[in-house]
Amino acid sequence: MIDVHELTKRYGDKTAVDRLSFTVQPGQVTGFLGPNGAGKSTTMRMIIGLDAPTSGTVTVGGRRYAEHAAPLQEIGTLLEARSVHPGRTAFAHLMALARTHGIPRSRVDEVIELAGLGSVAHKRAGAFSLGMGQRLGIAAALLGDPEIVMLDEPVNGLDPEGVLWVRQLLSGLAAEGRTVMLSSHLMSETALIADHLVIIGRGRLLANTTVDAFIENAGGRGVKVATAEGERLRLLLSGPDVTITSTTAEELVVSGLDSRQIGAIAVEHGVPLYELTPQTVSLEEAFMELTSDAVEYHSAPADTARRRAA
Numbered sequence: 222m223i224d225v226h227e228l229t230k231r232y233g234d235k236t237a238v239d240r241l242s243f244t245v246q247p248g249q250v251t252g253f254l255g256p257n258g259a260g261k262s263t264t265m266r267m268i269i270g271l272d273a274p275t276s277g278t279v280t281v282g283g284r285r286y287a288e289h290a291a292p293l294q295e296i297g298t299l300l301e302a303r304s305v306h307p308g309r310t311a312f313a314h315l316m317a318l319a320r321t322h323g324i325p326r327s328r329v330d331e332v333i334e335l336a337g338l339g340s341v342a343h344k345r346a347g348a349f350s351l352g353m354g355q356r357l358g359i360a361a362a363l364l365g366d367p368e369i370v371m372l373d374e375p376v377n378g379l380d381p382e383g384v385l386w387v388r389q390l391l392s393g394l395a396a397e398g399r400t401v402m403l404s405s406h407l408m409s410e411t412a413l414i415a416d417h418l419v420i421i422g423r424g425r426l427l428a429n430t431t432v433d434a435f436i437e438n439a440g441g442r443g444v445k446v447a448t449a450e451g452e453r454l455r456l457l458l459s460g461p462d463v464t465i466t467s468t469t470a471e472e473l474v475v476s477g478l479d480s481r482q483i484g485a486i487a488v489e490h491g492v493p494l495y496e497l498t499p500q501t502v503s504l505e506e507a508f509m510e511l512t513s514d515a516v517e518y519h520s521a522p523a524d525t526a527r528r529r530a531a
């Protein structure tokens with residue numbers, strides 16, 4: 222468990238983190254969200270003692286980070302994906318880290334496999350793509366087989382296969398009872414990976430909620446379905462936990478069933494579909510609404526910018 226209590230960090234006049242309190246529980250994936258500059262990295266740096274709080278406390282597994290004899294085995298972190306010597310191979314980088322903690326070579330081989338780095342393990346890390354660098358960072362975080370894993374923007378730069386890999390990896394770690402925290406500034410992406418959300422803006426806590434509750438508040442997990450047989454499909458999909466609204470005769474928004482279930486029912490009854498789209502827009506909008514007062518730099522709406530330029 223990570224326990225953040227009344228944590229505050231000031232840089233001169235700037236308050237980066239403002240009396241922030243939350244806990245990250247074991248057995249689930251917690252998404253730590255906020256717009257750029259919200260204070261996520263600063264908070265994570267304080268969690269592992271890279272920055273000293275101005276006030277407040279934070280403990281990792283019941284103790285301050287510095288009090289752990291072998292921190293790598295307590296909490297694995299990815300904070301700066303590119304903090305690898307570019308001339309070193311992935312293997313050499315992980316081996317060097319392992320030696321500082323008495324971790325055997327067999328574990329290095331294991332995390333290389335786990336991170337899908339087998340074919341590039343002996344290539345210089347400086348030549349790695351952003352995605353490969355992220356995988357190496359995640360491999361390093363897992364090296365000590367830690368009970369707590371904290372990753373800063375782990376899916377940044379990953380292709381869809383990489384995002385899926387991170388998702389499966391993190392939910393697997395959580396299922397083993399570990400504490401998993403990842404930061405992001407992308408709501409819809411995080412909602413796919415996380416079970417719980419801690420959302421901050423301007424260093425302050427804005428929401429501490431389950432993903433399901435957040436989605437429910439944002440209008441539910443709707444799926445947009447378009448068909449020429451709207452009325453028939455509505456009857457076929459109806460059920461006690463299903464809500465269906467329609468914007469036009471050919472368009473339904475369904476909650477309570479996912480797109481896979483809707484597609485299967487449509488095929489079973491021979492109803493042709495033109496569109497079957499899980500709606501994530503409302504989620505992103507709800508996040509933007511929640512954090513809008515906390516965004517440091519607002520961009521002008523596109524039409525205002527165009528008018529100004531004209």
Ligand SMILES: Nc1ncnc2c1ncn2[C@@H]1O[C@H](COP(=O)(O)OP(=O)(O)OP(=O)(O)O)[C@@H](O)[C@H]1O
Nearest residue numbers: 232235237255256257258259260261262263264406
């Ligand atoms: N060393 C520093 N000195 C002065 N100000 C800082 C320092 N580090 C961070 N800040 C400021 O503190 C605020 C929070 O920054 P932080 O990097 O923690 O945000 P973030 O949520 O991680 O953002 P991003 O998503 O852009 O990484 C920002 O306004 C930032 O400019």
